[in-house]
Amino acid sequence: MQIKRRQFLKMAAAMSAAFGLGGFSAPVAAALKSLDPNKIPRLIYLQGLSCSGCSVSLLQSENPSPLSMITDYSQLLFHGDLSAASGRRALEVIDAFIDGNAGDYFLAIEGAIPEAMPEACMFGEKTFASYIEDAAATMAGVIAIGSCATFGGIPAAEGNLTGAVSLPEFYKKRNLKPLMITIPGCPVHPDWVWHTITHIVKVGIPKLNQYASPEIFFGKKVHETCPRYHDFQEEVLAQKLGDEGCLFKLGCLGPDSFADCPTRWWNGGQTWCIDANAPCIGCTSPIFARKRDFPFYRQNGSS
Numbered sequence: 629m630q631i632k633r634r635q636f637l638k639m640a641a642a643m644s645a646a647f648g649l650g651g652f653s654a655p656v657a658a659a660l661k662s663l664d665p666n667k668i669p670r671l672i673y674l675q676g677l678s679c680s681g682c683s684v685s686l687l688q689s690e691n692p693s694p695l696s697m698i699t700d701y702s703q704l705l706f707h708g709d710l711s712a713a714s715g716r717r718a719l720e721v722i723d724a725f726i727d728g729n730a731g732d733y734f735l736a737i738e739g740a741i742p743e744a745m746p747e748a749c750m751f752g753e754k755t756f757a758s759y760i761e762d763a764a765a766t767m768a769g770v771i772a773i774g775s776c777a778t779f780g781g782i783p784a785a786e787g788n789l790t791g792a793v794s795l796p797e798f799y800k801k802r803n804l805k806p807l808m809i810t811i812p813g814c815p816v817h818p819d820w821v822w823h824t825i826t827h828i829v830k831v832g833i834p835k836l837n838q839y840a841s842p843e844i845f846f847g848k849k850v851h852e853t854c855p856r857y858h859d860f861q862e863e864v865l866a867q868k869l870g871d872e873g874c875l876f877k878l879g880c881l882g883p884d885s886f887a888d889c890p891t892r893w894w895n896g897g898q899t900w901c902i903d904a905n906a907p908c909i910g911c912t913s914p915i916f917a918r919k920r921d922f923p924f925y926r927q928n929g930s931s
């Protein structure tokens with residue numbers, strides 16, 4: 629099932645207006661309007677040390693639908709969960725682009741890279757790490773999908789045996805400097821990924837913050853646009869889960885997390901963490917899940 633471009637634009641405009649995305653809606657709408665089907669980006673999507681949660685989240689996209697996004701707005705050459713091709717046929721496609729000269733493509737990487745145990749992630753006879761390294765010479769650019777690829781995330785938590793590293797760390801160690809965009813989140817919001825891809829193709833590389841993440845999504849902290857910010861200022865602080873007011877004393881990490889969740893919302897605009905009375909767990913932050921003593925919920929003042 630596909631939605632027509634006009635329907636999509638209408639919905640995108642309505643959502644943008646509803647969520648106050650003024651600065652972003654115009655270029656994206658213009659981009660989609662002029663989308664040239666001959667120039668849609670080709671994507672090779674590889675998963676390393678990941679739980680596939682980001683892939684699941686991408687499949688929850690509503691506007692556009694995931695099917696539309698990987699057929700109308702991008703051409704998905706390979707994805708471990710979605711591709712019909714498997715085994716040797718899948719490897720032939722990956723090899724033709726990464727190690728061959730089959731043409732322009734973007735690499736999308738979900739998950740961290742097992743630097744100290746490369747054999748933990750294999751594609752046929754070759755390691756995930758060597759594919760990523762080789763791709764630096766042939767790809768148009770790489771997009772880190774989710775906090776594991778962006779910052780190391782849960783696979784790189786203190787004490788991990790695989791020596792998991794993020795994509796930026798991996799390339800930095802090898803002194804490789806491919807065009808790279810990072811999209812953190814555990815999981816990523818589907819809009820953050822699909823709109824970034826559209827932006828790259830039709831508008832150009834979006835302005836990036838200090839972590840190479842698009843400022844249109846990660847330019848402000850959750851705290852700055854949180855609807856409970858007034859409660860924070862007035863010191864109306866929830867003392868336990870379920871209380872009204874700012875969740876700061878319950879360990880809310882909105883002050884440490886760059887993301888537009890308060891204006892974008894999740895699950896097709898149904899809700900988001902703080903709307904559901906759950907403190908922000910900092911899933912887009914570099915500190916997310918890195919230390920042994922990083923509980924999702926905590927009393928403020930204790931770690």
Ligand code: SF4
Binds near residue numbers: 902
């Ligand atoms: S609930 Fe969290 S993000 Fe919102 S104002 Fe309080 S501390 Fe900031």
Ligand code: SF4
Binds near residue numbers: 902
């Ligand atoms: S509110 Fe915080 S924990 Fe929730 S999705 Fe956004 S950044 Fe992640």
